[in-house]
Structure formats: C-alpha cells, structure tokens
Amino acid sequence: MTIAADDFEYxxxxxxxxxxxxxxxGKEYMVDARLGPIVRREKLESIAALVARLRTNIxxxxxxxxxxxxxxxxxxxxxxxHPFEALRKTVLPALCAKRAxxxxxxxxxxxxxxxxxxxxxxxxxxxxxxxxxxxxLSFIATDLSSEMVAxxxxxxxxxxxxxxxxxxxxxxxxxEKQGLGWQIKExxxxxIDFREMNLTKPWPTFPKFDxxxxxxxxxxxxxxxxxxxxxxxxxxxxxxGYLFLGGAETTMGLDDAFERxxxxxxxxxxxxxxxxxxx
Amino acid sequence: xxxxxxxxxxxxxxxxxxTLRELGHEVSEAxxxxxxxxxxxxxxxxxxxxxxxxxxxxxxxxxxxxxxxxPAYAAMKMVMVTTEVETSQVAKALGAGANxxxxxxxxxxxxxxxxxxxAAA
Numbered sequence: 409m410t411i412a413a414d415d416f417e418y419x420x421x422x423x424x425x426x427x428x429x430x431x432x433x434g435k436e437y438m439v440d441a442r443l444g445p446i447v448r449r450e451k452l453e454s455i456a457a458l459v460a461r462l463r464t465n466i467x468x469x470x471x472x473x474x475x476x477x478x479x480x481x482x483x484x485x486x487x488x489x490h491p492f493e494a495l496r497k498t499v500l501p502a503l504c505a506k507r508a509x510x511x512x513x514x515x516x517x518x519x520x521x522x523x524x525x526x527x528x529x530x531x532x533x534x535x536x537x538x539x540x541x542x543x544x545l546s547f548i549a550t551d552l553s554s555e556m557v558a559x560x561x562x563x564x565x566x567x568x569x570x571x572x573x574x575x576x577x578x579x580x581x582x583x584e585k586q587g588l589g590w591q592i593k594e595x596x597x598x599x600i601d602f603r604e605m606n607l608t609k610p611w612p613t614f615p616k617f618d619x620x621x622x623x624x625x626x627x628x629x630x631x632x633x634x635x636x637x638x639x640x641x642x643x644x645x646x647x648x649g650y651l652f653l654g655g656a657e658t659t660m661g662l663d664d665a666f667e668r669x670x671x672x673x674x675x676x677x678x679x680x681x682x683x684x685x686x687x
Numbered sequence: 688x689x690x691x692x693x694x695x696x697x698x699x700x701x702x703x704x705x706t707l708r709e710l711g712h713e714v715s716e717a718x719x720x721x722x723x724x725x726x727x728x729x730x731x732x733x734x735x736x737x738x739x740x741x742x743x744x745x746x747x748x749x750x751x752x753x754x755x756x757x758p759a760y761a762a763m764k765m766v767m768v769t770t771e772v773e774t775s776q777v778a779k780a781l782g783a784g785a786n787x788x789x790x791x792x793x794x795x796x797x798x799x800x801x802x803x804x805x806a807a808a
Contacts, residue, residue, distance in 0.1 A: 484800075489807060567772065567790055573800045576788035580778045 411436050411443075415459040419443070419474065422462070426475045427552055428608030429628040442477045446470070476553040479628070483521040485528050485574040491623070491652050492532050494674035499650050500536045503618050506648070511543040514617045516644070518607065519625035520549035523560030523600075524569070527592055529621065530599045531578050540599075546615050550605035560602045563592030607637055616646045623675065624654035631662070638663035642679070651677040688802075689732070692716045693723040693750065694739040694768070699791075703737055703768070706795050710802065720745025724753060733763055735802070738785075740769035740776070748783060755784030764805045768793070 411419070419439050420431045431439065443455050450470070452458050462471055486492050507513055515533075517526040526549035534540055551557050570579060570590045583590040605612070607625065620641060626634050642665050645651060651666065653659070653675045659666040669676040690712045692703045697718075704714045715730055717723040721744040727733065736754070740747040747767055754760045766787040767780045777788050786808075787801050 486800075486804070489800075489804065493807065568792075568794070568797070571790050571793055572797045573804070575804060576777055576781055576785075579788070580774055580781065583774070585772070585774055 411439050411455050411459075415456055418459050418463065419478065422471065423475055423478045426471070427479050427606065428630075428633050429479055430630050431478065439478065443474065446473055446477055472554075476555055479552055483524045484569070484572040485524045487525065487528075487573060487623075488655055488675075489573075490673040491621075491675055492528055494652075494669075494671040494676050495529065495532050495619075496536055498669075498671050498674075499619065499676065500533065503650075504537055507618070512545075513540075513543055513619075514546040514615050514646075515548070515619045516614065516617045516621070517547075517549040517600075518605075518620060518622040520551045520560055520602065521556055522565075522569075523549070523556075523563060523592075523602070524565075524573075525549075525621060525623065526560070526600050526602075527563065527582075527596060529619075530596050531582055534582075534596065534599075535578070541595075545599060547600045548603060548614070549600050550603050550607075552604070552606050554604050557602050557604050560600075561597070563597045565590050565592075608633055611640055611644070614644045616649075617644055618646055618649050619652070620645055620649065621652045623652055624657070626657050627654065634662050638666070642666075645679065647679055647685070649679070653677060688712045688734045688806075690714050691723065691726060691733045691736040693718075693720065693736065693742060693747070695719060695742045696739075699739070699768075703798075706798055707737075709795070710799055712802075719743040720747065720750040720753075723750055727754070727760065731763075732760070735764045735766065735805070737766050737768045737789075740767060740771045740780070748780060751780060751783045751785050766801060766805070 416436050416439060423429050423431055440455065443458060447455055447458050461468060515529060517529060520526045549560065564586060566589045570583065582593055582596050584593055626637060638659060641651060650669065655675055659677055665679055666677040667680050669678045690707050692700055692714055694700050695718050700716050704716060707714045715726055717726045719742045724745065738747040738750055747769065751765055754765065764786045766789055767785045768789045768791065770791045772790050780788060786805055789797060789801055
C-alpha cells in the first residue's frame with residue numbers, strides 16, 4: 409500500500425489539527441503501516457478509499473480512529489529501565505521521606521499508551537513502599553486514545569508483552585494467567601485512574617504532582633506546542649517534584665525553569681531553585 | 688559475557704546461539720541437563736545459563752536446584768527459557784534459584800532486555 413501525496417497531506421493536517429502532532433514529510437511509510445489495519449477492518453479497497461471517505465464525511469468516527477492509529481506508540485514494561493531505577497533508588501526514597509508526615513503522593517503519567525508505563529510505576533512504588541495502601545495516593549494516567557485507555561484499564565496483556573522487560577518475580581506477584589494472556593491483579597489496577605486526555609487541549613483541574621512521567625510524547629510536537637506543554641507542566645508540578653522525559657527529549661532551549669537531575673540516563677528533570685521558589 | 692545454553696532442541700540452541708552472539712556474548716551449549724552440569728565443570732565459570740525446562744536426564748528445574756546447591760556457581764545467573772507458562776511454574780523456578788524467566792516464543796529484544804536487566808540487578 410502506498411499513500412498518494414495529497415492523501416498524505418490530508419492525514420498530516422488531520423493529525424496536526426486534532427492531536428497537535430507533526431508527521432514529517434518522508435513518513436509516508438509510517439502512515440501506510442498504521443492505516444493499513446483500518447483499511448482492512450473497514451473492508452475498504454485502499455488507503456485512497458479510506459481518505460476519500462474521510463473527505464466526504466467530516467463527522468465520520470473514522471477520523472478519530474485514524475488519529476489514534478497515528479499516535480499510538482511502542483511501549484513495554486520497564487522500557488529503558490533507567491527511569492525506573494532512578495525512581496526506585498533516588499526519587500522515591502527522597503519523596504517518601506519528605507512526604508512521610510502527610511503520607512500523600514501524587515503521580516501523573518501523561519502518555520500512558522497501553523498502560524505498561526503506569527503499571528511499571530505502580531509496581532516500582534509498591535515494591536518500594538509495601539504500605540502504599542495506607543497512603544493517600546493520587547495516580548492519574550492519561551492518553552489521547554479511548555481505545556488505549558480501555559486497554560489500560562483492563563490491564564490485559566499477551567505473552568509477548570509480558571515477556572518483554574518485566575522481571576519474572578514481579579510477573580508472579582502482580583499478574584494472573586487469563587487464558588493465553590495475563591492480567592494485572594486488581595490491587596495494582598485499582599491504584600491508577602486511567603483517563604482520556606489530549607495534551608494540546610485545555611487541561612482538566614489537576615492536583616499538584618510529585619512525579620510526572622511525560623516520556624516519548626513531546627518528540628511528536630512542534631516547538632511552540634512543546635513550550636506550551638512545559639509551561640503547563642510547571643504549573644502542575646510541585647516545586648520539589650520530578651519530571652521524567654524520554655531519552656531523546658530535553659527541556660533545553662524550550663523551558664529554562666527546568667534542569668536535568670543528576671541521575672544518570674534517567675531523563676529526570678527538576679525545577680531550578682529560582683523557578684521553584686516562584687512556583 | 689560467557690553464556691551456557693541448555694536445550695534439547697537443536698533449532699532452539701541455534702536460535703539462542705545466533706541471537707546471543709549478535710548481542711556480543713560467547714556461547715557454549717549442551718543438549719541436556721547432565722551435559723550442562725558437565726560443561727559447567729569442564730568449561731566454567733559462566734556468567735549466565737539459559738536453561739529449558741523440559742530437557743532429558745536432568746531437567747531444567749533439577750539443573751537449577753543442583754547448581755544453586757553448589758556455592759562454586761553462586762555468581763552464575765540462570766534464566767529459564769521455556770514454554771511452561773503457568774504462574775506456579777514460574778514461581779517454582781524462581782524459588783529454586785532461577786533469576787529470570789523467558790517464555791517461548793520470544794524475540795531478540797526480549798532476550799536482550801532480560802540480559803540487560805540481570806546485568807543491572
């Protein structure tokens with residue numbers, strides 16, 4: 409399947425408008441790969457037929473499916489490992505000591521995809537702090553896609569997904585076999601409030617967060633959108649909170665209020681002292 | 688890293704060997720648990736052993752138990768690579784001293800991630 413230039417442009421504009429995500433020229437192969445399953449599911453003849461249907465019916469729910477297909481990213485349990493090592497060894501010890509009196513923690517995972525990242529955070533947290541149920545925990549995980557939110561809530565994964573990156577000790581502890589797949593056990597699922605959210609639209613009223621994971625999503629946005637998201641992140645992150653970005657992402661040149669935390673390879677940022685005082 | 692692969696399937700040994708070599712490891716192999724124990728004695732020490740559960744003579748679970756009973760191999764990490772995917776089986780292997788578990792089928796990425804995870808632990 410190969411996409412025609414004007415159809416590619418239509419999809420580019422659609423995804424840019426609805427999700428604020430930029431698909432660079434040259435990514436035609438990606439659009440082909442992502443839209444192919446929709447073409448087959450809808451029993452259409454080609455991507456051209458799919459785009460023709462989008463053009464002729466602006467209210468068609470297919471628009472949403474196309475946007476979601478173009479914005480779903482690869483993920484796995486303990487992806488990149490380092491951020492979760494940083495969480496376990498540095499961030500949680502520091503935060504839990506500071507918050508011990510009030511026993512309160514708040515976490516936001518801002519592009520939770522199929523749920524592996526928030527569940528990884530939840531497992532790491534529970535392993536570090538077995539008494540977490542005695543704390544007041546606000547743990548929100550959001551994604552643009554309603555389908556991803558539904559999958560995350562179900563917490564059901566196939567064998568390949570569970571095989572990848574997940575330590576066997578944690579699999580035994582937090583998963584149960586369901587037919588050919590595996591499901592996250594209820595106590596872990598209950599920890600997380602999964603919601604649909606578009607980062608480029610106005611944000612809902614959030615609590616102030618101790619930890620924000622916003623990994624591998626900003627790379628898709630243009631510079632102005634990135635700046636705006638960092639500005640908003642400053643307003644929802646506690647002055648002594650921690651922001652985790654993906655390995656290829658940085659605040660440098662986009663927001664001077666943040667600086668890299670001295671934790672190797674973690675992609676962890678904190679607010680500079682002056683910015684934190686002003687917050 | 689020196690790695691010992693124990694599997695009675697020649698095809699599986701070949702897949703593991705090729706994958707591990709691509710990842711930069713030095714690989715020895717055995718086709719059953721007893722041969723695995725012999726290779727440990729003759730060519731050890733190994734940093735890591737990848738062991739199938741259902742192998743002849745000494746099965747994978749027994750292999751893990753025997754190795755863990757010998758302090759000489761305390762530093763060697765062991766990964767069960769197997770089609771046995773019930774939670775109780777995984778728990779049994781871990782309880783016996785296996786460090787990790789990889790379910791067949793697996794991909795190169797899965798194997799690499801597990802080995803990196805063990806190296807970081």
